[in-house]
Amino acid sequence: MTRPTPNLLFLGVSHRNTPLALRERFALPPDRAAALAAALRGDPALAELCLLNTCNRVELYAVTSRLDAAAALAETFCRIQAIEPALLAAHALELRGADAVGHLFAVAAGLDSQMVGEAEILGQVKDAFAAAQSAGHLGPVLNRVFQKAFQAAKLIRSETAIGEGQVSVATVAVALAEKIFGRLRDSRVLIVGAGDIAEKTAKALRSRDAGALTFTNRTAVKAEELAREFSGAALPFAELGAGLPRFDIVVSSTAAPDPIITLPMVYAAMHARASRPLFLIDLALPRDIEPGAAELPNVFLYNLDDLARLAAENVEHRRAELARARGILDQRAAATWGKLASPPA
Amino acid sequence: MDSTFLTDRAAITVGTVFYAAGLLYGCLSLLLRRRHSRIGGYALMALGWLVQTYGLFLRGEATHSCPIGNKFEVLQFVAWSCTLLYLFLGPVFRTSLFGFFSAGMAVLLGVLSLAVPAWDAAARARPFGNDPVVAFHASLALFSYGVLALLALTSLMYLLQHRNLRRKRLDGPFSLLPSIVELDHINLRLLTVGVALLALALGVAVVHWHGDRDAVVPAKFVATVAVWVCYAVALMQRLRQRWIAQRFAWVGLLLFLAPLFSLWIVNAPRRTPTAPVTEPASERAP
Numbered sequence: 151m152t153r154p155t156p157n158l159l160f161l162g163v164s165h166r167n168t169p170l171a172l173r174e175r176f177a178l179p180p181d182r183a184a185a186l187a188a189a190l191r192g193d194p195a196l197a198e199l200c201l202l203n204t205c206n207r208v209e210l211y212a213v214t215s216r217l218d219a220a221a222a223l224a225e226t227f228c229r230i231q232a233i234e235p236a237l238l239a240a241h242a243l244e245l246r247g248a249d250a251v252g253h254l255f256a257v258a259a260g261l262d263s264q265m266v267g268e269a270e271i272l273g274q275v276k277d278a279f280a281a282a283q284s285a286g287h288l289g290p291v292l293n294r295v296f297q298k299a300f301q302a303a304k305l306i307r308s309e310t311a312i313g314e315g316q317v318s319v320a321t322v323a324v325a326l327a328e329k330i331f332g333r334l335r336d337s338r339v340l341i342v343g344a345g346d347i348a349e350k351t352a353k354a355l356r357s358r359d360a361g362a363l364t365f366t367n368r369t370a371v372k373a374e375e376l377a378r379e380f381s382g383a384a385l386p387f388a389e390l391g392a393g394l395p396r397f398d399i400v401v402s403s404t405a406a407p408d409p410i411i412t413l414p415m416v417y418a419a420m421h422a423r424a425s426r427p428l429f430l431i432d433l434a435l436p437r438d439i440e441p442g443a444a445e446l447p448n449v450f451l452y453n454l455d456d457l458a459r460l461a462a463e464n465v466e467h468r469r470a471e472l473a474r475a476r477g478i479l480d481q482r483a484a485a486t487w488g489k490l491a492s493p494p495a
Numbered sequence: 496m497d498s499t500f501l502t503d504r505a506a507i508t509v510g511t512v513f514y515a516a517g518l519l520y521g522c523l524s525l526l527l528r529r530r531h532s533r534i535g536g537y538a539l540m541a542l543g544w545l546v547q548t549y550g551l552f553l554r555g556e557a558t559h560s561c562p563i564g565n566k567f568e569v570l571q572f573v574a575w576s577c578t579l580l581y582l583f584l585g586p587v588f589r590t591s592l593f594g595f596f597s598a599g600m601a602v603l604l605g606v607l608s609l610a611v612p613a614w615d616a617a618a619r620a621r622p623f624g625n626d627p628v629v630a631f632h633a634s635l636a637l638f639s640y641g642v643l644a645l646l647a648l649t650s651l652m653y654l655l656q657h658r659n660l661r662r663k664r665l666d667g668p669f670s671l672l673p674s675i676v677e678l679d680h681i682n683l684r685l686l687t688v689g690v691a692l693l694a695l696a697l698g699v700a701v702v703h704w705h706g707d708r709d710a711v712v713p714a715k716f717v718a719t720v721a722v723w724v725c726y727a728v729a730l731m732q733r734l735r736q737r738w739i740a741q742r743f744a745w746v747g748l749l750l751f752l753a754p755l756f757s758l759w760i761v762n763a764p765r766r767t768p769t770a771p772v773t774e775p776a777s778e779r780a781p
Contacts (some may be wrong), residue, residue, distance in 0.1 A: 328674060329659075329660060330675055332673065332677040425679075427676065447741065450660050452663065463666050
């Protein structure tokens, strides 16, 4: 007895072929995602189904018994999202068989992500898989394809440098802090300013277990708000100079027209700190920290340009690994599809 | 004693080859920018150390004493101590590239000692006479030199990482170096242990000197004391926070020249009647 080749179908939109304004229209809120899954489950031609719905992509992986199932999937999606079918048709990508498997492998490994090599997408694919599994939408084909995609994604991260290096200013700053202090648990952090970038850096530091976060700002209320949000403390802005020696990492991103952390302030702080290094991160334009501070022993001063350059270098390194990673994934995807498509002995 | 399997010098050479393989493994991983399993490098170092231990054991059995009777043996003993410490401390510190630098040190000392045959031309049978206290003092002092060799390595790692951070270049082959604060802590611990071990070795020598003034050559004693004083001053300065970590690392690196030079003085013939000059074990007929 021979087994028929499964009719694996992929239909989706992503940042690759859809601008942000349209992605906002295609994005599925949780209630509509549930409605779409319920509507598709009613289609007897659909044997298996998995919906991947993230900020950068809405993708359907399905095993169907009908060759024209893509049109039916698209029609149901447009009906639930109240979108003109022509709009979806203009931006959607449709793949079948081995190509669909290869696409899933690339997505899970982060090769298809906006930030090449990012690891968050693997968790999102796993969540989508778990949701489909608990809803009873999976069968032998998607089960196998997704499991193999997870294995391939892990392989790519261990065999290539696709995920190495940080690629955002905030995470590069945190990686640098780790190169100076090692584990950040014992490091004391001062965030000067209460803007978006200060908050992002605080989040990145907290995600790496940074010790006590302290916030200071000309408008004390904003510093106190951030202190509450991050379970930290607030420092009166007037005490910035006097408090400086207490901190190991200082992130500054105010809109002040002149430096607010001057060379004499840093000099005095280093005198009081004995031999412990000080990491100054200046994310402001114009700069908040006098550049001369970089010349002091044991002081490491990085500004926005330095961090952006390091992030860009890491992006380049990841891109350089793309071809090798794709080669490995293509082989794996072809082998996986080959086993699904070939009749059993 | 000769061996039908490997002569002592051949075993020591094979040990150095294993260390070189560990170094090459680390180099390839760095050049290919791939995170590598520490187990591979660790296994090569452990194999090298075992074979080197076998070679030194044959030497020791031939002279009935700790194999530190000539410059070749002294350098090998320091490399052996340094690698032993890495094998114990490497998994504890979990410091990336520690194995790579330790392999580099073992290869440097190994190749240096093998490259000059004159340093191994004559080994003295029973270089410490029949006195186990002197042998204990000498081996303890050389083991402390192994600790200080490791300190030189971690100091070099510190300086490389410090340079990377100051120059804002983090994509070179040493981008995997550990943090400078971790390296500074390791430097301080190694220096404390090295100074303590050397103090103990000197204490043993002083006690022994009281009993037998002829057994200690003043130049050796003074050289070893000078080395100890240099490192003790460095430790004091660091503990009193007089030196920043960068200066401390420079001192840890450059000061290692002191024990290396002192070995030449320390290795001068001892004034004991029981120290006849003999051929090295590997050159004696079976």
